[in-house]
Amino acid sequence: MLKCCICGRRIGVLGEERYKITEEYVACYQCTPFFRGMKEAKNSEEILKNENELRARIKNYSVSGEVQDAIEKELQRIKDSKQQMYNKEIFQGLKDEEIRKRRKEFLINTGYNFEGYKIIKYIDLVHGEIVLGTGFTSELSANLSATVSDILGNSVKAFEGKISQAKHFAQEQMIINAMIANANAVIGVDFDITTFSSNIVGVSANGTAVMIEKIE
Ligand SMILES: [Zn+2]
Numbered sequence: 001m002l003k004c005c006i007c008g009r010r011i012g013v014l015g016e017e018r019y020k021i022t023e024e025y026v027a028c029y030q031c032t033p034f035f036r037g038m039k040e041a042k043n044s045e046e047i048l049k050n051e052n053e054l055r056a057r058i059k060n061y062s063v064s065g066e067v068q069d070a071i072e073k074e075l076q077r078i079k080d081s082k083q084q085m086y087n088k089e090i091f092q093g094l095k096d097e098e099i100r101k102r103r104k105e106f107l108i109n110t111g112y113n114f115e116g117y118k119i120i121k122y123i124d125l126v127h128g129e130i131v132l133g134t135g136f137t138s139e140l141s142a143n144l145s146a147t148v149s150d151i152l153g154n155s156v157k158a159f160e161g162k163i164s165q166a167k168h169f170a171q172e173q174m175i176i177n178a179m180i181a182n183a184n185a186v187i188g189v190d191f192d193i194t195t196f197s198s199n200i201v202g203v204s205a206n207g208t209a210v211m212i213e214k215i216e
Pocket residue numbers: 004005006007008009027028029030031032
């Protein structure tokens with residue numbers, strides 16, 4: 001018999017709405033709307049409202065530490081993915097000049113610091129990749145703004161050889177992901193090249209997105 005991990009209600013077998021927190025823990029139809037509310041929220045106030053209501057509800061029941069932990073993890077996961085979505089919207093709303101300016105000032109390094117700058121925030125691991133078949137510059141993500149496609153596409157053409165073009169593309173993609181996450185630099189950059197078959201090669205660039213500031 002399946003029980004709600006929050007309120008302990010029995011969950012009906014017949015199409016009752018439910019929310020899978022983990023494989024093991026499921027919320028019933030009365031506890032589900034808070035999770036859904038967070039996922040479908042239009043802004044951060046709505047997220048917070050649903051989160052607070054859920055927390056208030058949880059307080060009414062004796063929920064085990066293990067369930068608490070699973071819920072915390074899930075809430076964090078929802079908030080992270082919403083934040084990423086908002087960041088992307090904000091980035092896509094930027095003026096082209098602003099994107100170009102940010103790209104121009106963006107710094108990357110295979111090491112872990114920049115002379116004359118200090119790292120004020122570690123943001124996240126970032127990643128950019130491309131799979132090389134034939135004519136990869138025509139495979140650019142269609143949903144990106146003209147400027148972003150331009151940054152990714154045109155600057156690559158200056159590089160000789162497919163692999164170095166691909167490395168540059170992966171790097172630019174990584175930088176754009178970092179800019180979306182509000183970083184102005186990436187440290188610890190490295191590249192992975194994977195061969196899938198004789199003529200398909202994957203190139204990825206990885207690093208840690210950070211926020212840096214000039215030392216006065
Ligand atoms: Zn419930």
